[in-house]
Amino acid sequence: MLPIGFVGTSKLMHKMEAWEILVLLLVTGPVSVFVITVYVLSALGKSLGFRRKYVQMLLYIFEYGRIRIEKAHREKYGSDEEDNCEDVSSKVISLGPKSNGNAVKLEDSPEEKELRNRRQSSLKLSDDDDQSDLNIPVDCKSDFELSDIFHFVKNGIEAIVEDQVTQRFVAEELKSWNLLTRTNRHYEFISWRLSLIWLVGFFIRYFVMLPFRVTICFLGVVFLTMATALVGSIPKRYGVLRRRLYNIVSLQAFEVFSWSISAVITHHDYENQPGGAIVDESGSIVKGFEGGGGICVANHTSPIDVVVLAVDNCYDMIGQRHGGFLGILQRALARASSHIWFERSEMKDREAVARRLKEHVEDKTKLPILIFPEGTCINNSAVMQFKKGSFEVGGVIYPVAIKYDARFGDPFWDSSKYSMLQYLYMMMTSWAIVCDVWYLPPMTRKSGESAVDFANRVKSLIARKGGLVDLDWDGQLKRTPAKKEWKEQQQLEYSKKFVNSSPRHIVSAVEDPSSTGDVDNLNPST
Amino acid sequence: MGSRPSLLLRDEELAEIQKETGFSANQIERLYSRFTALDKTGSGALSREDFLRIPELAINPLGERIVMAFFRHSEEDRVNFRQFVRVLAHFRPVKKNKDNKLNSREGKLKFAFKLYDLDDDDRITKEELLAVLQMMVGENISEDQLMSIAERTILESDMDGDGMIGFEEFCKALERSEVEQKMSIRFLN
Numbered sequence: 001m002l003p004i005g006f007v008g009t010s011k012l013m014h015k016m017e018a019w020e021i022l023v024l025l026l027v028t029g030p031v032s033v034f035v036i037t038v039y040v041l042s043a044l045g046k047s048l049g050f051r052r053k054y055v056q057m058l059l060y061i062f063e064y065g066r067i068r069i070e071k072a073h074r075e076k077y078g079s080d081e082e083d084n085c086e087d088v089s090s091k092v093i094s095l096g097p098k099s100n101g102n103a104v105k106l107e108d109s110p111e112e113k114e115l116r117n118r119r120q121s122s123l124k125l126s127d128d129d130d131q132s133d134l135n136i137p138v139d140c141k142s143d144f145e146l147s148d149i150f151h152f153v154k155n156g157i158e159a160i161v162e163d164q165v166t167q168r169f170v171a172e173e174l175k176s177w178n179l180l181t182r183t184n185r186h187y188e189f190i191s192w193r194l195s196l197i198w199l200v201g202f203f204i205r206y207f208v209m210l211p212f213r214v215t216i217c218f219l220g221v222v223f224l225t226m227a228t229a230l231v232g233s234i235p236k237r238y239g240v241l242r243r244r245l246y247n248i249v250s251l252q253a254f255e256v257f258s259w260s261i262s263a264v265i266t267h268h269d270y271e272n273q274p275g276g277a278i279v280d281e282s283g284s285i286v287k288g289f290e291g292g293g294g295i296c297v298a299n300h301t302s303p304i305d306v307v308v309l310a311v312d313n314c315y316d317m318i319g320q321r322h323g324g325f326l327g328i329l330q331r332a333l334a335r336a337s338s339h340i341w342f343e344r345s346e347m348k349d350r351e352a353v354a355r356r357l358k359e360h361v362e363d364k365t366k367l368p369i370l371i372f373p374e375g376t377c378i379n380n381s382a383v384m385q386f387k388k389g390s391f392e393v394g395g396v397i398y399p400v401a402i403k404y405d406a407r408f409g410d411p412f413w414d415s416s417k418y419s420m421l422q423y424l425y426m427m428m429t430s431w432a433i434v435c436d437v438w439y440l441p442p443m444t445r446k447s448g449e450s451a452v453d454f455a456n457r458v459k460s461l462i463a464r465k466g467g468l469v470d471l472d473w474d475g476q477l478k479r480t481p482a483k484k485e486w487k488e489q490q491q492l493e494y495s496k497k498f499v500n501s502s503p504r505h506i507v508s509a510v511e512d513p514s515s516t517g518d519v520d521n522l523n524p525s526t
Numbered sequence: 527m528g529s530r531p532s533l534l535l536r537d538e539e540l541a542e543i544q545k546e547t548g549f550s551a552n553q554i555e556r557l558y559s560r561f562t563a564l565d566k567t568g569s570g571a572l573s574r575e576d577f578l579r580i581p582e583l584a585i586n587p588l589g590e591r592i593v594m595a596f597f598r599h600s601e602e603d604r605v606n607f608r609q610f611v612r613v614l615a616h617f618r619p620v621k622k623n624k625d626n627k628l629n630s631r632e633g634k635l636k637f638a639f640k641l642y643d644l645d646d647d648d649r650i651t652k653e654e655l656l657a658v659l660q661m662m663v664g665e666n667i668s669e670d671q672l673m674s675i676a677e678r679t680i681l682e683s684d685m686d687g688d689g690m691i692g693f694e695e696f697c698k699a700l701e702r703s704e705v706e707q708k709m710s711i712r713f714l715n
Binding site for chain 2 (some may be wrong): 158170488
């Protein structure tokens with residue numbers, strides 16, 4: 001029995017070999033072609049142009065879905081939505097980028113816009129229409145009226161219905177369902193046709209695109225770690241060569257990463273791009289322009305921001321040392337260029353951070369340093385308070401505005417809910433990451449301007465360019481309760497009503513709430 | 527990006543709320559989604575902390591009083607969606623020929639009155655008035671001065687001479703105030 005069996009298997013093995021080789025060829029052939037294509041294309045800085053076509057196609061599908069949903073909605077609720085019901089179809093989805101700042105954004109109806117603006121301004125007591133509540137006619141000045149509470153009550157109720165802050169830390173609301181199951185719109189059954197589209201989309205996203213994207217991302221990580229190790233092994237005295245090679249490696253690696261999330265990034269206004277100079281041993285500039293890298297500041301939505309910016313330009317980064325997947329990338333990057341990674345305990349030491357930052361900025365041979373001064377991820381509907389730290393250092397500030405199109409997949413990273421890998425998984429199973437990047441003209445601090453004022457000036461420019469709401473609120477409110485100074489400010493404002501009767505009671509020194517910068521002023525999440 | 531349901535209300539419940547509050551179905555859906563967003567623990571009801579997590583409310587001098595208004599009619603220390611919408615309904619703009627007792631001028635005044643009337647005995651005493659004043663001015667004005675303001679206010683409005691302000695006296699005192707406008711907000715559809 002045994003010999004026969006033995007002979008049988010050996011024969012089989014013999015047969016298998018030829019078959020195996022064929023399989024091996026069939027499998028490795030396309031894979032290696034794929035791998036080589038990825039590396040060659042990224043090296044050439046070319047892409048096949050699929051992504052833009054794909055995004056265009058998605059827009060048409062969404063538009064179709066929107067019309068279907070609205071029709072279904074009208075059938076369900078009928079047209080009896082009388083009281084201040086606006087025509088649903090007034091919310092227009094713009095197809096393709098428009099020429100102005102808010103390129104690919106769903107439009108608010110004018111009514112909503114007005115309401116939003118009003119709510120935003122109602123925070124400040126001194127604003128025009130609210131003033132009527134407080135500015136009491138002269139004859140009854142310093143008199144309390146029972147109706148004085150109306151102003152506060154109205155503001156309070158408005159905040160309960162919709163507030164400016166907490167909505168920034170959850171996924172931005174979409175106007176229409178984008179056929180993903182995990183948006184705030186969830187899965188909706190509207191019609192069989194739409195459900196079929198959703199199903200096909202689901203299949204494509206999870207079973208076709210996800211494997212490709214994971215592979216590409218993996219190739220990117222492999223490339224980055226190996227290439228940075230190589231560049232890192234070049235002695236420091238060949239600074240120019242090192243720097244040039246690093247630039248190539250960095251651009252190429254981030255390009256590959258951007259493919260793994262199907263990023264369609266449109267950069268605007270290249271003339272304002274931050275750039276450091278490459279200086280040779282004798283100190284003369286080989287490439288780039290004088291003035292050193294300076295600091296590039298941008299609004300922060302997710303770690304993807306780094307990819308979005310680094311596919312187009314090279315930066316050094318500053319931030320907290322991470323473990324896990326981000327940690328691998330951080331260590332790889334740090335091998336070849338002068339990124340500044342801090343331990344969590346060191347981040348608390350603001351002076352040390354500021355010193356390192358200053359040294360880096362003053363060294364003209366170094367790359368511009370990328371900072372997200374909000375210090376936390378915001379859902380890309382607003383820009384929140386900028387920590388003043390990066391604006392105290394001096395040097396040139398290069399503001400950058402980033403606006404994502406949330407319809408293709410919401411890029412906001414809610415780090416309290418999802419780990420980095422979970423987040424990446426969601427990004428890789430979304431439709432795409434579509435965004436616009438605007439380089440704004442470089443800015444410097446005016447003489448006599450405080451770091452806080454400068455930070456606010458930069459922030460409002462970024463907000464305007466990106467079509468984002470400009471907020472004074474601190475992004476740290478995501479984790480910490482509101483400071484009581486803000487309440488005291490409102491109380492002080494109201495007490496001014498009684499100022500004529502007894503000026504000595506008014507405490508003048510309520511701290512300016514916007515300058516309570518006791519939190520880390522540098523972004524801990526890069 | 528959470529798995530927040532867009533609307534989990536049953537149709538009949540929706541119809542009841544619509545009838546009671548005068549909100550449209552769309553407005554109720556919006557408010558429901560807001561309600562679930564505020565409900566961080568996912569328990570289906572809001573606690574005081576859930577409300578005060580809204581920074582703009584937390585810094586409102588009367589924030590705590592406003593939150594208390596939501597809990598007035600609830601036995602427990604949590605507010606469910608029905609109660610939540612009912613309170614908000616007071617702030618619907620007044621519309622002609624569409625009467626709803628919550629958002630009428632009287633409904634709005636009642637709401638304001640109850641903010642002062644802490645012990646719910648339908649009268650505003652000097653102490654209750656003083657407490658509200660203190661919340662609004664904080665440390666900026668001396669207690670003596672506030673006391674005299676409170677006394678004067680009661681004197682001006684008190685008609686039956688009991689040293690307190692009843693609801694009718696309250697309405698009379700606010701006769702010329704534009705309550706309909708000042709106590710209304712717009713609800714998006």
